Amino acid sequence: MLVPGVGSYFDEVVAGASAAATAAGARVILGIAPYGANSDRAQVDRLLESDVDGLLLTPHWTPGEGLGGSEWLVDLPVPAVLVERRAAPEASAAQLDAVCSNHRHGVLLALRRLSELGHGSVLLAARSDTRTAHEVRAGYTAAAHHLGLAELPVIDVDSPSTISSPESVHDLTARIAEAARSGVRAVLVHNDQDAIQLPPLLRMHGLSVPEDIALLAYDDVYAALCDPPLTAVAPPKRAVGTEALNLLLRRLGAGDELPVHQIELLPTLKIRKSCGNPV
Structure with missing residues (x-):
């Protein structure tokens, strides 16, 4: 599983994926490619050296350019699911499975x-x-x-x-x-x-x-x-991780027989004190 960082947003995403993997008798191996480090491919290569069966990927994404510079994602030797990322429709990576928050x-x-x-x-x-x-x-x-x-x-x-x-x-x-x-x-x-x-x-x-x-x-x-x-x-961070891991397991079991899934989960609004009363 490749994420851009831990210690904030992606902690819950990783936790959801890890719990789902454990329930399925699998294990998550984590790689981190920080924003701006241009290390996505190197980290993925390292994960592949660990003989993983599939990949959950949150690569660096430049807004408005899909997954520019990430065409190599479609040539990976194992199935991959994008997590909180989706390629532009015209990008080659648009054929990958994806799970995102809306x-x-x-x-x-x-x-x-x-x-x-x-x-x-x-x-x-x-x-x-x-x-x-x-x-x-x-x-x-x-x-x-x-x-x-x-x-x-x-x-x-x-x-x-x-x-x-x-x-x-x-x-x-x-x-x-x-x-x-x-x-x-x-x-x-x-x-x-x-x-x-x-x-x-x-x-x-x-x-x-x-x-x-x-x-x-x-x-x-x-x-x-x-x-x-x-x-x-x-955003349903933990659920995104869970859904992505389960989708990857389905892909591993069904291969090309499973249509490409691009799933969006809806956030919720947590009402607390900072909005006050009607103006």
């Missing part, structure tokens, strides 16, 4: 909740370097249009390699505070690693969550640990 639906859940609370616009602060980020941004545009909300310019959130910079976090906070002065009172942040840093920093601008700002997070890895606990979109 992040556009997740964003719709978040914006619908805020709309029901009376917000006429929602500010999105999001990363731009992963498939999830790409889908969150596309989902924001679609959901705002569907719900009749004003679509605002997206605030770019730095990638994990730079988000630890205090300057980037304070800049994000300042831009949210500026939007609040213009009447925006609801923010969706992808992801919650960034969102949980905001409440104390917003207080420095005279803004409290949820009294002045309704704050939602995307991913629900750390959101419940914030003060106040953050309402969050929760």
Whole structure:
């Protein structure tokens, strides 16, 4: 199983796959190819040297370009299932099985909740370097249009390699505070690693969550640990891992007799304190 990292989102994905493998009398061998390291192929080659029967793959994916540079995936000597990735229809990797969260639906859940609370616009602060980020941004545009909300310019959130910079976090906070002065009172942040840093920093601008700002997070890895606990979109991370492993086992048993499966699982919305009452 190849993932871009552990310690956050993919922990639950790996846990789901590992539990399903154990139940089937199999074992997961883990490889990590961090974002930006360009080590996908080297890590896959290492996994293949372990005589694995199949692969669960979350390769680096450049938003808007499918799985550019990953044509080699279709020539692997064992079956492979993409996990939280899907190739563009015209890409050769589109013929691979895939299991993903439907992040556009997740964003719709978040914006619908805020709309029901009376917000006429929602500010999105999001990363731009992963498939999830790409889908969150596309989902924001679609959901705002569907719900009749004003679509605002997206605030770019730095990638994990730079988000630890205090300057980037304070800049994000300042831009949210500026939007609040213009009447925006609801923010969706992808992801919650960034969102949980905001409440104390917003207080420095005279803004409290949820009294002045309704704050939602995307991913629900750390959101419940914030003060106040953050309402969050929760992709079905563990279920994605479980479904991907079970699909791989089916592929191993049926071979080409099994049609290509590209499965999407729906996120849920975890309601906590950070949205407040109707405005």
